[in-house]
Amino acid sequence: MNLLDMLNRNTRLLSSKGVRSTALAATMPMRNYKFAFSANMKHTSAKLFRLPCNLVASKADGNLSWNVNQTKEGSSIEGWQVEEVSPVKDFHLTALRLKHPQTGARFLHLARADRNQTFSVGFRTPPPDSSGLPHILEHTVLCGSQLFPVRDPFFKMLGGRTLATFMNAMTGPDYTMYPFATRDPADFGNLMSIYLDAVFRPRLRETDFRQEGWRLEHADPFDSSSPIVFKGVVFNEMKGAFSDPQSLFGQRLLCSLLPKGAYGKVSGGEPLTIPSLSWEDLRSFHAQYYHPGNARFFTYGELNLPRVLEYITENYVEASAKELPAVPEILQEPRWSKPREEHVNCSRDPMAPNPENQSTVAVAAACCDIHDLNETFLLDVLSDLLIRGPEAPFYSRLIEPGLGSGYAPATGYDSSTRDTIFAVGLQGLKSSDVEKAVKSVKEAVNAALSNGEGLEPERVEAVLHRVELAARDESHCMGSSLGLSLLSEITPLWNHDGDIVSFLRVGDRVEFLKRSLKNDPNLLRKATEKYLGEKNSHQLILTMSPKEGFEEMQLKEEQELLQSKIDKLSSQDKEHIVQFGMKLAKEQKQDEDLTCLPRLCASDLSPIPEPDGAVNVKDTMIPIQYSVQPTNGVAYIRATVDVAGLPEDLNSSLPLFCLIASKMGTSHRNARDFDRAVSLSTGGISFGVNVVAAPAPACSPLSLRAFLVMSTMCLERNAAKALKLCSELWQAGAKGSWMDSNRLAVLLREEAVALANGVPHSGHAYAVSAAAARVSPAARKREHSVLGPSYLEIVRKAASQASQSETGAQEILNKIREVGAFLLDHSCGDRLRFSINSSPESEPSIINEVSTFLKTISVGPSSSRVNPFEMGPTLSPELQVAPNTHYVLPLPVNFAAKAIATGVAFKHPDHAPLKILAKLLSARYLHPHIREEGGAYGSGADISTDGVFSFFSYRDPHSIKTLDVFNGSGKWAINSSPKPITETYLEEAKIGIFQRVDAPVPPGNRGLDRFLRGVDDELLKWHREALMTVTCDDLVRVASEYLSVTSKLPVSCALLGPQNDVLEKDSNWKIIVPED
């Protein structure tokens, strides 16, 4: 994950969060891997070293010299049989399916005019037990291979040798995959070579296994008197994952509903089962599953397929053994004769909106087989109809009465396992209300069965509209790459050798469903009965509740396991532990010769940024920025209103306004009717807060501004309807039409739960936000209204107040109405701006519709046309001079952060060197100390546009030690010997930065930086040149000026994690324990 991405996401741009039921297969690309554990993540260009794999077509023959259209089914390419050539018009691509006859290796190529090429190799890896074998193997193959015998080549590549827009590896419940994406053809060849060698010829040394999996080691490896403890990257990662009640519940639900085969085991690893895994098991698992016969190769984009095939075949496929081990099919779960019930204990969650209500229940049912594409699509649609929005029977019976705080984890339909799963339930329940919740689930099913509630044709139409829109919209793609999104959608099905090309034809499935519904109007009711009714006896009621002393008990179990292992140690074993620990620690510290790794160079980068295409439209009533793009018939419309002048006492209500504004209905329509209208013609309407520290002034005082942002997207043919709905909503906000306090309470509760659940996944973002808030006005405003502990607290308090009494709810609603009246009234013309992205044909008509919009909200022409980002300071929140902050949370791991207010904003000459220094520190200093030695899952450093230099750690077993590492960074950069800042490292850091700077921007988002942050092509070009010309001396200079311990700059640290004895005694730390 990219910290900057997270922190810069100031606006909620139509993000669909909440239940995964909204994820219609193959269409909603942002679906999370529910049980996927990702190892080496980071988005992450090179050409000094030419790889054996030269995929770079010379400029003369062009990258597209190979023509997909001339490929025929039944022909052969480089020894591979072409089994299928098939256009998929839904995504403007041609799918090629190939098979290698001798080994059985499978290959899918999606040819599409897209420079963002994608590659993946994946394997079916059913876990034999819960020791985390597939997951630990995924980590360990990334620790060096025959061609690339260096520790951790992935991270080394990420450290500035590649322009990859995405690099990762994932372990799913029954598969493991290794995908990457890049827009540079040379880089593609480099990375493909590394990936292939990693999976087919990894070193799999014992030290790698011990580092990544588990080991017994002295707390301090160089002090044999320190206690022996468990260590290991995956061991810690899974402890973190299982401490999160959400992922615990999701995992248990899968294991309990499909217990017999692969899904009954934890592919990621059950923390206390991990120490049963041996190095030998790991190697034999690799031999059994990681071979061409079980491999699924995937490529996407404009690339020369024959060259890719030639390389793979010569080097890995032909070379493999003739007798490849058979890989068993993952079987269907034998169906139960009667439903089952199970219970799970968890720890208490003080972040929950109501500490008393912490039970969770879900009713889950095994559904059809993953291979039945029309049926899985039908179930996707059905799930959406039953769960999503105020008209859905589950929503009205489970969410609206306020029985629980929100849907249970795993709610929705999931078609990523052999037997697909439907689940629905509630979390945040009183334990006494669990039965009531189960009863409500049954009532909802009966309502759908008996009178077709929620299954009305107009609602079906709305869902199918959403499917069409999502298939055309590239802005929510995983890693901004359509290739990756499509890969992630097809992977589970491909893993069972399903018909992946038909699966990609979303339009066909939509048509099939429409025809089926015509032939049988009762189709959806019948499906409800078949899968969710009593006829389906393979159903599970899973409950989960906190148990007093749960964490202590877990700790005790770990201690007992540890002790039993220690008791069995001979003196020889003990000596081995000492020696091995020191060996590993030394190895981790050792500098390696990386010349075997390929790389891109900064000199290969283009000095000119890709233009955002945005222009200011002339002669319009208010400023409109327009960017004409290949949006595939989708229009992206955003409007901002400057919030300057909003009365102080309404500040906390602004984020609440954003949360509820589009979900309360209007003067003409109640919430249900409005929701229906919105989903029939748009992809949703949402509001958010955008906080900007203007890049223009060199340094403080920074001009700080905040904007309310309204966003919508729609098929271009629906733009008039969409803007009409926006107008209706705008007027409702301006007039204060919202009265329904029950609805308010429901919405706030949902958000509070979603936020609290997100903390264990994005704790580092919370920690950075909290630390930065104490040293920067802009960060403080963000922490308060976008992401941070204060924001969480605002929502949590409001949710609790609104749920407790009608008066309490009305009080909140009154303030929200005041915000609307202030920001949206007819005098807002001077503060209002529009940004629109669409295909060229629609430009004139959409501009016309915006004029109509302005008339309906009675806004006159704007008198001011000054650059909104260059006005003087308008908001000046007092900086709170306070100590560091520790947020005590029931987590077994920490998230640490440190923020330094350098005052070096985006346009300051030192900004570029500090940005590169942050990158260099991340790769060369923080990563070895915090991840490799410390066992944390991740770490990094960055500088924000307003000049806050920050450090963070992610899922970190240490706290103080990590803060010491942060504090030592200046000294390391300035005084270490030999000098750590070398030309090579500088080069790597530059490439690393450009990887982010040049990350692909989907058509719908181009020009957004200009619109929301005032960063136009000109400024970007200047910044780019500044980055390219940074020298080693610059880095040393800025390190001593801004990061040395003697600098007098404002500094603050924040820590999220368990109670901490050392910090409690330190007066520089403020301890915050969430109240019960």
Ligand SMILES: [Zn+2]
């Ligand atoms: Zn992992």
